[in-house]
Amino acid sequence: MNENQPIKVTATADILAYVPRTLGFQPRESLAIVTLRGTQLALTLRVDLPAESADPVDFAQAVMHYVLADAAADGALMFVYTKEVAEGAKTGTNHFAKPYMAHAQAIETEMERAGLDLRGGWLINTLGWMPFFCEEEGCCILQQHEEIRDSALNAHMVLAGYTLNDDASRSVIDPAFTGSDTAHTKIEEGAYWLNLLDPLDFTDPSISQGRAAWTTALGTVEDSITEDEACELVTYLRNRAIRDRLLADAVDATNDQETYMQILAGRYESTPDWSRVEATQNLLAKILPYTPTEDRAPLFAFLGWLSWQQGSSSIAYAYFEKALGIEPQYRLARLMKELVSRGGLPLAAMNQRTSYGEHKRKNQH
Structure with missing residues (x-):
């Protein structure tokens, strides 16, 4: 077309x-x-x-x-x-x-x-x-x-x-766990070394390392992934500062602090990098089978946040509920579920020019 x-x-x-x-x-x-x-x-x-x-x-x-x-x-x-x-x-x-x-x-x-x-x-x-x-x-x-x-x-x-x-709810991906008995331990041990970080210090070695690992994985999203690679990527999501930076990176990987804050608040007015959003969703889908159920809340919250950016509030809500079913106090999922319940949408989804629907329309063949 x-x-x-x-x-x-x-x-x-x-x-x-x-x-x-x-x-x-x-x-x-x-x-x-x-x-x-x-x-x-x-x-x-x-x-x-x-x-x-x-x-x-x-x-x-x-x-x-x-x-x-x-x-x-x-x-x-x-x-x-x-x-x-x-x-x-x-x-x-x-x-x-x-x-x-x-x-x-x-x-x-x-x-x-x-x-x-x-x-x-x-x-x-x-x-x-x-x-x-x-x-x-x-x-x-x-x-x-x-x-x-x-x-x-x-x-x-x-x-x-x-x-x-x-x-x-059927649009929510939740594959069976196919990893080893040591997967949870790998994630726990990796997260242990990630201390409290300044979320706006994008030069922090741990934040830089997490961003680099996810960017590399996104570049090979069509290839297979190992359990060790999947567990490392999940580990970074266990740290709030790194997780929030990765959320923003899916939309716009700029280091501009104002833009970063706008993205997280849903006030980003430019066109998101929809191809990267889709690649991130695909990567999360590949990571999930290697992720034990007890470690999946950050992944479901991430998928819900991406769905919200795309304007799919019902699917986003289902993902946030999935995350809260694992960790009832998971803050990102609780806050986003409340925001979605009140009808909150990101600016990009409310503007036809910047919306995900427009991206899909332009890329139909």
């Missing part, structure tokens, strides 16, 4: 295929919003559906915290994924009744107040899909999921490498 050719949506089934492919998993009991900039698709956002008893206005305002992150948006599309059935539809008193209608209407109202146009909404359940706000027999017809699967855009995104898992 030509790098300047945008994804074309010509039918409703196309846009319904676009959402899960962009998220990387099939949403369940979820509200998804795709922001629009004119006729251009921009950010894809997903949140859990609330309890039916949840206040619609409170929920709508929480959703708008995500939507308004796209300052360039002038419209949006809404998708409600649920197996719930509205009471009126259950009893037959209102065949057009939709679950979460009050919540959807509250979101529409909040969007109008923000100057955004809600240009469409759809209900997707286990049987099929239909327009969400329809109130006439002719348009409230349940369409089959096969139309989405067979859509031209779905075929295009499959060929372009957009994977699709059953849910966010």
